[in-house]
Amino acid sequence: MRRALLIAVPYLWLLALFLVPFLIVLKISLSDTALAIPPYLPTLDFSEGWAGIWGFLQQLDFENFTFLTQDELYWRAYLSSVQIALISTLLTLLVGYPIAYGMASAPEHWRATLMMLVILPFWTSFLIRVYSWMGILSNEGLLNQLLQGLGLIDQPLTILNTNTAVYIGIVYTYLPFMILPIYAALEKMDDALLEAAEDLGCSRLTAFWLVTVPLSRQGIIAGCFLVFIPALGEFVIPSLLGGSGTLMIGKVLWEEFFNNRDWPVASAVAVILLLILIIPIILFQRNEQKQREREG
Amino acid sequence: MRRFTWFNATSLTLGFAFLYLPMVILVIYSFNASKLVTVWAGFSTRWYGELLGNQAFLDAAWVTLKVAVASSSLATVLGTMAAYVLVRSGRFAGRTLFSGMIYAPLVMPEVITGLSLLLLFIGIGLDRGVLTIILAHTTFAMCYVSVVVSSRLVSFDRSLEEAALDLGCTPFTAFRLVTLPIIAPAVVSGWLLAFTLSLDDLVIASFTAGPSATTLPIKIFSAVRLGVSPEINALSTIMIAIVTVGVITASLISKRASLAQQRDAQAAARAQ
Numbered sequence: 277m278r279r280a281l282l283i284a285v286p287y288l289w290l291l292a293l294f295l296v297p298f299l300i301v302l303k304i305s306l307s308d309t310a311l312a313i314p315p316y317l318p319t320l321d322f323s324e325g326w327a328g329i330w331g332f333l334q335q336l337d338f339e340n341f342t343f344l345t346q347d348e349l350y351w352r353a354y355l356s357s358v359q360i361a362l363i364s365t366l367l368t369l370l371v372g373y374p375i376a377y378g379m380a381s382a383p384e385h386w387r388a389t390l391m392m393l394v395i396l397p398f399w400t401s402f403l404i405r406v407y408s409w410m411g412i413l414s415n416e417g418l419l420n421q422l423l424q425g426l427g428l429i430d431q432p433l434t435i436l437n438t439n440t441a442v443y444i445g446i447v448y449t450y451l452p453f454m455i456l457p458i459y460a461a462l463e464k465m466d467d468a469l470l471e472a473a474e475d476l477g478c479s480r481l482t483a484f485w486l487v488t489v490p491l492s493r494q495g496i497i498a499g500c501f502l503v504f505i506p507a508l509g510e511f512v513i514p515s516l517l518g519g520s521g522t523l524m525i526g527k528v529l530w531e532e533f534f535n536n537r538d539w540p541v542a543s544a545v546a547v548i549l550l551l552i553l554i555i556p557i558i559l560f561q562r563n564e565q566k567q568r569e570r571e572g
Numbered sequence: 573m574r575r576f577t578w579f580n581a582t583s584l585t586l587g588f589a590f591l592y593l594p595m596v597i598l599v600i601y602s603f604n605a606s607k608l609v610t611v612w613a614g615f616s617t618r619w620y621g622e623l624l625g626n627q628a629f630l631d632a633a634w635v636t637l638k639v640a641v642a643s644s645s646l647a648t649v650l651g652t653m654a655a656y657v658l659v660r661s662g663r664f665a666g667r668t669l670f671s672g673m674i675y676a677p678l679v680m681p682e683v684i685t686g687l688s689l690l691l692l693f694i695g696i697g698l699d700r701g702v703l704t705i706i707l708a709h710t711t712f713a714m715c716y717v718s719v720v721v722s723s724r725l726v727s728f729d730r731s732l733e734e735a736a737l738d739l740g741c742t743p744f745t746a747f748r749l750v751t752l753p754i755i756a757p758a759v760v761s762g763w764l765l766a767f768t769l770s771l772d773d774l775v776i777a778s779f780t781a782g783p784s785a786t787t788l789p790i791k792i793f794s795a796v797r798l799g800v801s802p803e804i805n806a807l808s809t810i811m812i813a814i815v816t817v818g819v820i821t822a823s824l825i826s827k828r829a830s831l832a833q834q835r836d837a838q839a840a841a842r843a844q
Contacts, residue, residue: 278743278744279661282653282656282657282661283657283661283664283670285650285653286650286651286653286654286657286670286714286718287657287666287670289650289710289711289714290654290670290673290674290711290714291673293689293692293707293708293710293711294673294676294677294711295669295673296692297688297689297691297692298688300688300691300692300695301684301687301688301691304691371587371590374579374583374587375583375584375587375588377580377583378579378580378581378583378584378587379584381576381577381580382576382580382584383576390584392819392823393588393591393592394591395819396815396816396819397591397592397595399768399815399818399819400595400811400812400815400816401771401772401789401808401811401815402772402774403772403774403789403792403793403796404595404598404792404808404811404812405594405595407598407792407796407800407804407808408594408595408597408598408808409594410796410799410800411597411598411601411610411800411805412594412597414610414800416608416610416611417610418597418610421610448590448591448594451590451591505679506679506681508681509681509682509683509684510681511682511683511775512774512775512793515797516793516796516797526681526682526683529683529684529687530683530775533687533779539691542687543687543691546683546684546687546688549681549683549684550680550681550684553679553681557679
């Protein structure tokens with residue numbers, strides 16, 4: 277009896293506030309836009325019994341999805357979201373790997389402090405971290421002041437409100453997600469392997485490519501997924517650092533909902549975003565499982 | 573011992589400079605006398621004064637705090653229950669769906685979570701306001717709590733619980749006297765995580781907050797959209813200071829607790 281209650285409370289909570297809302301999105305994505313409150317048709321009417329439900333089902337269609345495939349804006353938004361997320365993930369890897377490597381080779385008594393320094397920004401507001409770059413990257417910003425002061429450029433560089441600023445923002449905010457799994461993989465590595473490689477005639481660089489990188493592969497894969505998945509649906513970074521030309525699907529969904537008040541299209545955008553996300557999520561889980569099996 | 577070379581030292585220095593410089597600059601410029609954020613015009617605490625006189629910001633801060641305390645506490649209770657069910661309840665009908673619902677919100681884009689909850693609240697005719705934000709935050713935060721707590725539950729020795737049951741405890745008393753003290757650090761960090769997630773959330777709050785309730789991130793976002801403002805720098809500085817002090821205190825406390833635990837374990841080993 278107690279056990280049933282223990283299971284029921286969180287179960288019902290998640291059903292009511294996670295699964296049901298999601299089914300509503302699915303349903304509205306199949307409805308039509310209407311000038312009404314709520315602004316879509318059909319609405320489910322139970323008073324007519326089964327005939328009402330049947331009539332309701334017959335009115336659902338894939339019109340919004342057809343609309344999304346025909347309007348070029350949405351195609352471009354999905355493609356450019358994937359592109360921006362991919363490029364930023366690679367950049368995060370390039371920035372994050374040397375840091376994780378440096379941490380793993382630091383003297384043992386420093387490592388706890390270094391770990392905390394990596395995690396600390398994660399507790400600070402995401403919004404504030406994104407905002408902090410606005411003052412640096414703007415035309416009169418500190419970066420341009422510095423570069424002009426050094427005489428490297430004559431005209432200020434336009435970085436804010438471009439895709440470059442979005443890349444910087446994503447790298448900056450998601451860097452801890454990349455560093456931590458790579459560091460965890462590197463820290464477990466046995467140094468004797470590197471010594472063995474060097475004894476057998478590898479240069480340090482070759483030893484790094486042939487031994488260190490393959491051994492940290494799991495960390496690299498996990499880090500890349502942990503950055504790619506949230507970056508794909510990102511809203512705050514493209515809307516603060518990106519410009520009007522920055523197309524990301526999270527932003528499109530937001531505007532469709534709040535500016536155009538087109539709920540059915542916004543819901544259809546959400547459903548497709550989720551379909552795109554399912555592939556990397558499944559790959560990520562499979563990767564994690566493989567690793568657990570190898571270790572367990 | 574791997575070599576700590578110049579290369580490593582440089583990459584660490586550059587890496588941490590990248591992580592911390594933007595925030596350091598933000599803090600420095602919050603003390604700038606000029607309204608123009610990028611031109612230094614001398615030291616001043618003017619913006620802090622203006623911030624404290626800005627009733628809209630103070631109201632939003634109060635709403636945010638209420639939402640964060642309520643939702644993180646609710647999420648901790650529900651998340652701990654969910655973790656216990658996942659780790660201890662064995663098989664039951666719908667278990668796969670349950671664990672799916674725990675993990676899915678962790679990877680769900682915030683825009684989708686926000687949109688779906690908003691459509692639910694409108695569908696059932698619930699007026700949007702503080703209550704709806706609390707419900708929304710509780711739902712996604714409980715999943716984070718349950719992941720943190722279940723990792724602790726997995727690693728602990730189940731025979732301790734069984735011993736308590738053998739000695740005549742009811743399952744609930746056994747949980748209260750044996751399990752809870754052992755998983756307490758995870759429950760506390762789960763609460764802290766839920767609290768910061770709620771404090772920090774813009775997207776889900778924007779969808780689920782009606783016109784009657786504005787949280788601090790919503791307020792900051794609408795101000796920042798128009799450009800950099802020194803008042804926001806001052807507000808950010810205060811928030812960064814609170815978080816830094818909080819995290820350092822928490823880590824010192826947990827370090828002391830783990831040292832004490834080590835001492836107890838050593839004393840127990842010697843006593844045997």
